[in-house]
Amino acid sequence: MSYNIAILGASGYTGAELIRLISGHSAMKIKALGGNSKAGQSLAQVFPHLRHLDLPDLVTMEEIDFSGIDLCFCALPHKTSQEVIAALPQDLKIVDLSADFRLRDPEDYAKWYGNEHAALAQQQEAVYGLTEFYREEIRRARLVAGTGCNAATGQYALRPLVSEGVIDLDDIILDLKCAVSGAGRSLKENLLHAELSEGYHAYALGGTHRHLGEFDQEFSALAGRPVKVQFTPHLIPANRGILATTYVKGDAQVIHETLENAYSGEPFIAVLPFGEPPSTRHVRGSNYCHIGVVADRLEGRAIVVAALDNLTKGSSGQALQNANLMLGIDETEALTMAPLFP
Template sequence: MSHKIAILGASGYTGAELVRLIATHPDLQIAALSADRKAGEEMASVFPHLRHLDLPRLVTIDEIDFSGIDLVFCALPHATSQAVIATLPRTVKIVDLSADFRLRDPEAYKKWYGKAHEQPELQAEAVYGLTEFYRGEIRKARLVAGTGCNAATGQFALRPLIAAGVIDLDEIVIDLKAGVSGAGRSLKENLLHAELAEGWHAYAAGSTHRHLGEFDQEFSALAGRPVEVQFTPHLLPANRGILATVYVHGEPEEIDATLRKAYENEPFCVVLPMGDLPSTRHVRGSNFVHLSVVPDRRAGRCTVFAALDNLTKGSSGQALQNANLMLGLDETMGLMAAPLFP
């Protein structure tokens, strides 16, 4: 049985990535694609790499008939997403790729996003979309909130360790490097080639990055007490990829064994041999996460690495993984393609 889906915000990077992945999915049919400024255009003109596909023309959201749609991927900007989702029929399942429903506490949302949430009932209904840790809830959900790509990377490295109590919860440092596509497709002066190329820089340092809200929420819930990590993201002159270098206090062998046990049956999580180093180039364009543990020269300390593609496992691939569960399909459908290399 083919399920009809719509992608709202299909003219952005995550929307295009969803189209690329769904194009080879045997049980999903793209019935509608929406855009704002690009409405009326063909996807082939907006994204020439998709010109071989027979896709619907981009239209405004108001032009879509949702009566025959089974699931909607909402790849809209923050704040816009919650307003649109509130108007969708209750019969439609939704995977939201924005930040609008990631935080459960309305006060936390207001703190990190600077204004009150306009749809608190939907916020309370949403299930956090980190698939490997919320499968049961996602299968039964109508609305799933995709995680932040940086937040997902840090959590893959740390969630099993926090849950098992094998690291010092007060000594966690996440040093993260991310490709520029994570900033979206909108024109920004600091993302021009001449401004970004041939260098990299930290941003949102200290306590200002919004993904800290997700770390606080998820890690504190796991530990049963407040956990606040030290987190610094860096912007790399690369299109795709995230590499998290996480410094922790704990025994390397125990940490390695904990990660292996946690991910031994996970189709997309690969724990490398201890001491091996993951690279964003080895997960590019795929839904895989590569993790590894490297002992420090000082006893009782080590570094945990996690690498993933921010547009795939960090966003659109994760969204499709969740949609598969919500529609009762095999979780891996459309997602087992090998990474692109070189």
């Protein structure tokens, strides 16, 4: 069986990644590409690396006929996404890659994103799209909210440890490095090559990063009480990748065993041998996440490191993994490609 797919926001980085992944899918056909800023242009004009694909030109979202679409990916900016999704057919399956439906409490959304939510009915039905932990809910969902790429990386390192209670929940430090594509494709002065290359910097210090809303929501729900991590993200001069280094109190061997048990059988999560740290270069361009555990020299402390590709496992690959579940397709379809190296 073949399913017809639409992608809104197809001219951005996550849109391009979706097209790349779905082009090798045996059961999905891209029928519509929405991109208002690039409407009327061919895919070859917008993304020359995809010129070999026989796909429709980009159009405005208003030009798309959704009556023949089985599932729609929305790769739009937050605030825009909720307004667009609220107007889509109510029986249409949707995977949203924006931040608009990740937070269950409308007050939390307003706090972290600075505006009131305009699609409360859809927000209440949305399922959080961290696949490995919401798999059954995602299978039954009409609307899935993809996680933030930083939030996904940190959660892969920490969720099993929080839920099993093997670390001190009041002493979690998360130091994260993210590649520049995580900031999107829009032109920004601070992302110019001369402004960004040959160095890296911390940003959103002191607990102001929006993905903290997801950490607070998910870790607190797991623990049954408020859990707040100390989180500092850094922008690095690389195109792809996230490396999250977490510092926790607990027995390193127990932490490693807990992660191994939690991810046993998961197709895209690999827990490395004890003492081996992961690298972003070993997951680049793939839907895999590597996690390593190292004992700290300070007794009773451990370092947990997680690496993934922010555009694939952190966003578009995760979105396709969720879409496969929603459509009853093998979860790994079109996602088992090997990482790119070097």
